[in-house]
Amino acid sequence: MTVTATSVGQPDRLEPPTAPASRGARLLRRLLPPAAAALSGVLLYASFPPRTLWWLALPAFAVFGWVLRGRSWKAALGLGYLFGLGFLLPLLVWTGVEVGPGPWIALVVIEAVFVALVGAGVAAVSKLPAWPVWAAALWIAGEAARARVPFRGFPWGKIAFGQADGVFLPLAALGGTPVLGFAVVLSGFGLYEIVRLVLERRRTGEVRRSAAAVALLSVAVPFAAAAAARPLVSDKAEDGTATVAVIQGNVPRLGLEFNAQRRAVLDYHARETERLAADVKAGRTAKPDFVLWPENSSDIDPYVNADAAAVIDKAAKAIGAPISVGGVVERGGKLYNEQILWDPVKGPTQTYDKRQVQPFGEYLPLRSFIGAVNENWTSMVRQDFSRGSKPGVFDMDGAKVGLATCYEAAFDWAVRDTVTHGAQIISVPSNNATFDRSEMTYQQLAMSRIRAVEHSRTVTVPVTSGVSAIIMPDGKITQKTGMFVPDYLVQKVPLRSSETPATRLGILPEIALVLVAAGGLGWAIGTRVRARRGATL
Structure with missing residues (x-):
């Protein structure tokens, strides 16, 4: 406690001059990551059509990488969820155009869970060597899961679908949407890693060469691969x-x-x-x-x-x-x-x-439950469509x-x-x-x-x-x-x-990237388990 003298005739008072600023700084530090997570999700949405701002996906993932790196899995889960909400809420607003906000909000709440899980995974691998590779593979693994569950999947919002006007587009011919999406996410995380290492060099005067090489390659390789894949893109007639x-x-x-x-x-x-x-x-x-x-x-x-x-x-x-x-x-x-x-x-x-008939559009899963919540929603699909084979x-x-x-x-x-x-x-x-x-x-x-x-x-x-x-x-x-x-x-x-x-x-590139994601996650978990065991000895 510090007691300071005041003017004559006034009692002494307690004055901790740094306390308000300290509280404000702490509050800012607490609010900045969730705000950045949500806003970077909005930035990712802005990279999607009808806008042609495909390149915004890179800074979006760069900020997302900054938000997640070094976080606990619990914090990363929440931050990933905010990123998912920032991205999917505006992207999927059309699902509520005629039926109201209920189904739209429900869809986004469910789909953002996948992004939250990816966020926790990215935080776990963020201290590994070459972490942008593991992190980008984890994002594609999350997309693979979203494309399959629940109700046979909902792949809307794949990163590849925002790249029709981008320089990475030829990669679709090389490995489909998983490879195209992986290149974009890898470049974004690599961009953050470059910025982080530049700031670290300014602060400490040194940086590990291996880390610098990985960061540069994370950005350079996707661009180079896209350029190399351009000959695969052709509109020449082969059969008339x-x-x-x-x-x-x-x-x-x-x-x-x-x-x-x-x-x-x-x-x-x-x-x-x-x-x-x-x-x-x-x-x-x-x-x-x-x-x-x-x-x-x-x-x-x-x-x-x-x-x-x-x-x-x-x-x-x-x-x-x-x-x-x-x-x-x-x-x-x-x-x-x-x-x-x-x-x-x-x-x-x-x-x-x-x-592939559309759930809630051409057939209604959980019909009795949904009818109990709002009977008007069941009238949207009076009879379910059957699937072709x-x-x-x-x-x-x-x-x-x-x-x-x-x-x-x-x-x-x-x-x-x-x-x-x-x-x-x-x-x-x-x-x-x-x-x-x-x-x-x-x-x-x-x-x-x-x-x-x-x-x-x-x-x-x-x-x-x-x-x-x-x-x-x-x-x-x-x-x-x-x-x-x-x-x-x-x-x-x-x-x-x-x-x-x-x-x-076909599906092989996606399987390969899912295995890469699993390998990185297993490595990160194993490293943490060994570190805890070492600390208890």
Whole structure:
């Protein structure tokens, strides 16, 4: 205690001059890491479409590395959760556009748990040699888990899906989304390590050469690998070309209510196809070899309703080319989200039933529990869709067209096996009308761009209400529509049959990175256990 003299006539008083500043500094030190964790998550979100700020992912992970390095696993768990909330809350806000904030918040709360666990793992390996490698592998292991559980997974928000405009994009052709994402995260953690070592050198005048080499290589190697992988990206035709037409018919009005107007949606797509046919006849555009309609373009079952079949058949005959129609059909009391190949002469021939159906959108897990919480949520999915079992590859006028319906584009396996089953071009028919003008459609479009490079295939994206697009095998969008307007796109595109390393390797790069993560985590835990045993001797 310090007693100081005061002016005459006033009593002495206690005055610890450093206490307020000390309390303020302690409070700042306590609040800074959680604030930085949440804000770096927001920074990562800002790197995703529709923005083209892919490079923001690097400083986001650099700050995340600073926040986690040297923390206890308990502290890192909380900081990782805040990072996950900062990233996923704005990224997935579209999930609550029509149904309110409840499902959106619930989804983010669950998905952020995976990020929290990764955060704890990163903190554990952060004192190991070459820690950015182990830490980046742990992030990919977390993504691998999110893509599989719960409810068959939710891979939305993979780091690779924010890199469609970035310099690392060619790595998708080398090892798919796991290798692309690993390169980005490794560069971010490596960037932090470089800054940390520079500051350490200024403070102490020395730094370990091995640590400096690892930090520099963590940034340099991903950039060099991306440059080396560029020859894998090509839009050269290998099996000739095909002229493809993508139809966007639009919907009667925004929101979920459009499902009550299923006939209008079908009529709109038929009308736009007939407009295309008129333009072909007038010589204003090239005649397509085949036509692609979006998911849910005929929610009226054409096998049961003769009027719906007549509308589709008339459109197919008008354009004189096969049409892939997105329908909702019922067989044996089960609903299927189905693509139907409709020939202008033979009518319906081949079909593809969507295999990765969307939880809470196309089927409702835990229906009784959810109904007890809010009965309005169960009305969103009155009857569950059943899953298909076979990959979809249509033979359309001699071209092999692989199908990955909407949500399936987020899953590595669902796109890859269309290519391994012979697809020369990929189509991602989608229906985003229920998500209004949110960022969802741009996020999904970026996924399709990644898939184009990953498998070196043209990717078409026919969407009911936009944005529909044609994407070259190098990931570039050559044509696209606006949102909530009727339109069509016609273009000659390359047909390709060669397989990229990513296509051939499949899941192996992801397995390798998960093993690296497990090895680093095991090393860190073993080191800590030995240190504790040594301390007790």
